[in-house]
Amino acid sequence: MADNYSPRPEDKFTFGLWTVGNVGRDPFGEPVRSPLSPVALVHLLAELGAYGVNLHDNDLVPIDATPAERDRIVRDFKRALAVTGLVVPMATTNLFADPAFKDGAFTANDPGVRAYALQKTMKAIDLGVELGAGIYVFWGGREGVETDAARDPLVALARFRDALNFLTEYVRDQEYDLRFALEAKPNEPRGDIYLATTGAMLGFIETLDHPEMVGVNPEVAHEQMAGLNFLHAVAQAWDAGKLFHIDLNDQFPGRYDQDFRFGAANPKNAFFLVKFLEDVGYDGSRHFDAHAYRTEDVEGVKAFARGCMRTYLILKEKARRWNEDAEIQGLLQEANADRDDAAEILGPYSRERAEALKGAALDRIALGARGLAYERLDQLTTEILLGVR
Numbered sequence: 001m002a003d004n005y006s007p008r009p010e011d012k013f014t015f016g017l018w019t020v021g022n023v024g025r026d027p028f029g030e031p032v033r034s035p036l037s038p039v040a041l042v043h044l045l046a047e048l049g050a051y052g053v054n055l056h057d058n059d060l061v062p063i064d065a066t067p068a069e070r071d072r073i074v075r076d077f078k079r080a081l082a083v084t085g086l087v088v089p090m091a092t093t094n095l096f097a098d099p100a101f102k103d104g105a106f107t108a109n110d111p112g113v114r115a116y117a118l119q120k121t122m123k124a125i126d127l128g129v130e131l132g133a134g135i136y137v138f139w140g141g142r143e144g145v146e147t148d149a150a151r152d153p154l155v156a157l158a159r160f161r162d163a164l165n166f167l168t169e170y171v172r173d174q175e176y177d178l179r180f181a182l183e184a185k186p187n188e189p190r191g192d193i194y195l196a197t198t199g200a201m202l203g204f205i206e207t208l209d210h211p212e213m214v215g216v217n218p219e220v221a222h223e224q225m226a227g228l229n230f231l232h233a234v235a236q237a238w239d240a241g242k243l244f245h246i247d248l249n250d251q252f253p254g255r256y257d258q259d260f261r262f263g264a265a266n267p268k269n270a271f272f273l274v275k276f277l278e279d280v281g282y283d284g285s286r287h288f289d290a291h292a293y294r295t296e297d298v299e300g301v302k303a304f305a306r307g308c309m310r311t312y313l314i315l316k317e318k319a320r321r322w323n324e325d326a327e328i329q330g331l332l333q334e335a336n337a338d339r340d341d342a343a344e345i346l347g348p349y350s351r352e353r354a355e356a357l358k359g360a361a362l363d364r365i366a367l368g369a370r371g372l373a374y375e376r377l378d379q380l381t382t383e384i385l386l387g388v389r
């Protein structure tokens with residue numbers, strides 16, 4: 001039954017074929033669910049009210065498919081998109097599953113592997129563009145090491161830069177309307193992955209030949225695995241004009257790569273994230289890169305996907321409530337109030353302002369004694385989240 005928390009296309013909720021298609025394999029156990037075809041997954045997502053579906057090249061076209069098989073698979077997939085109205089806003093390359101990539105792809109020591117990675121990525125970019133994608137994600141899952149004896153990290157950075165420069169030129173040469181989004185992860189499947197955080201990616205982007213074509217795809221779990229504040233990473237990306245895409249899921253810090261349903265581990269973090277995205281007017285996909293618990297059958301997979309979207313919409317509603325709450329806004333105003341006429345002296349540098357600041361009568365003891373009422377503010381937030389306010 002449709003309610004306020006039912007997804008609509010304008011919510012821009014997307015899922016990867018690999019997310020709802022996850023068969024529940026883990027390092028200790030075999031699959032628990034039968035694979036569904038890409039066409040079946042498109043229909044499943046349409047039934048749930050998703051807006052789009054994203055994919056790795058090999059989620060759709062097996063790595064050993066002949067050109068004729070590829071064309072047939074793509075034709076059937078496009079038909080399913082046309083019938084359901086689903087779109088493909090993002091595509092990416094699987095540069096981690098095949099044994100050829102055991103030492104990485106663009107950063108691998110073997111030049112043959114680096115050449116194959118470029119070849120595979122160009123073909124996957126062609127596929128993504130054919131399906132209508134405007135964002136192309138680079139997640140360097142195997143771009144890392146177990147031992148730094150294997151490679152100088154400076155060499156790895158240079159190789160990764162060369163590959164991205166090559167591929168931005170390829171996109172320009174083909175006149176594709178496509179932007180890249182780099183996705184950081186600190187570890188798993190490698191012991192350490194290069195450019196481990198969104199902040200590291202943002203710094204690296206500025207060293208590329210076409211930084212204007214490249215942004216980031218931050219993922220909740222990837223920053224939280226490292227014990228970092230995901231919202232802060234997203235805010236930095238937004239501030240830099242680089243939030244091209246986002247991977248939503250959840251994760252308890254210090255555990256394995258969990259990929260839980262959005263909001264499942266830490267609804268309060270998820271709340272501040274949703275509030276941020278809605279407040280700033282982020283208009284990209286809300287992409288769920290997560291999967292159902294291994295205990296689930298296909299009904300459980302649907303419950304998982306519905307839960308991701310529903311939680312996002314519930315938190316969006318809570319964010320509206322928070323923004324409109326008079327007591328919360330009053331407390332924020334109090335915390336930001338200028339009791340020292342300091343606003344007059346603050347501002348861009350000038351010699352006069354510097355002199356004025358040096359001479360200003362600022363009461364250090366009084367500043368330190370002031371209570372900021374964040375306990376009350378946070379409790380009010382908690383009460384909104386727990387549904388009693």
Ligand code: GCO
Pocket residue numbers: 092137138139141183185219247257289
């Ligand atoms: C992971 C990553 C991947 C990527 C995907 C698209 O931890 O496995 O999050 O799911 O997002 O490969 O680039």
Ligand code: MN
Pocket residue numbers: 219221222257259289
């Ligand atoms: Mn991930």
Ligand code: MN
Pocket residue numbers: 139183219247289
């Ligand atoms: Mn991801």
